[in-house]
Amino acid sequence: xxxxxxxxxxxxxxxxxxxxxxxxxxxxxxxxxxxxxxxxxxxxxxxxxxxxxxxxxxxxxxxxxxxxxxxxxxxxxxxxxxxxxxxxxxxxxxxxxxxxxxxxxxxxxxxxx
Amino acid sequence: xxxxxxxxxxxxxxxxxxxxxxxxxxxxxxxxxxxxxxxxxxxxxxxxxxxxxxxxxxxxxxxxxxxxxxxxxxxxxxxxxxxxxxxxxxxxxxxxxxxxxxxxxxxxxxxxxxx
Numbered sequence: 465x466x467x468x469x470x471x472x473x474x475x476x477x478x479x480x481x482x483x484x485x486x487x488x489x490x491x492x493x494x495x496x497x498x499x500x501x502x503x504x505x506x507x508x509x510x511x512x513x514x515x516x517x518x519x520x521x522x523x524x525x526x527x528x529x530x531x532x533x534x535x536x537x538x539x540x541x542x543x544x545x546x547x548x549x550x551x552x553x554x555x556x557x558x559x560x561x562x563x564x565x566x567x568x569x570x571x572x573x574x575x576x577x
Numbered sequence: 578x579x580x581x582x583x584x585x586x587x588x589x590x591x592x593x594x595x596x597x598x599x600x601x602x603x604x605x606x607x608x609x610x611x612x613x614x615x616x617x618x619x620x621x622x623x624x625x626x627x628x629x630x631x632x633x634x635x636x637x638x639x640x641x642x643x644x645x646x647x648x649x650x651x652x653x654x655x656x657x658x659x660x661x662x663x664x665x666x667x668x669x670x671x672x673x674x675x676x677x678x679x680x681x682x683x684x685x686x687x688x689x690x691x692x
Contacts, residue, residue, distance in 0.1 A: 509683070563674070564625050567619050
């Protein structure tokens, strides 16, 4: 059973602060890791992906991966109210030739002015 | 098309009826996924298609659920004898596929309500 664990939150941060979202996963065969943002009533949209251990930065977003600890995180700098959404972690597992993202339940982020 | 297209956007059906949900993936994407999301829950994997390979059906919750993908493009998810617990948003996603590291893009979903 592949499991992806995220703190459901809500995580509340003031505007301009750094939001830190964490995720642990059970499938050691996971090769790639995706972060999706989902606004209420909308479908998930991809915001970041990371393949290698370490940090990857894209604008205000930084993804961090530690495969040995089976841990991936997303940092959002200079948080804005428009960042308020649920953030879904999705490791891409491989099983018998299938490449299937397994989603956590997501962390709800609230950025208050 | 520019993105993944799903139809209908909303579907209300009576318990016991069959429903068909359609997904048109991004052109050129060989991988196609179906997920469902119940209110306040995460995304539950249902089925995965990759090119001409046999689909991975390991997520289908019962034999009332089935899916096809014709010509490596459009996919249809069929739910027979719908039950109230089938009410959810059904999401389709596609990716370039062919190996790890290719990100999946989602359609807008079909909200299914079984009454």
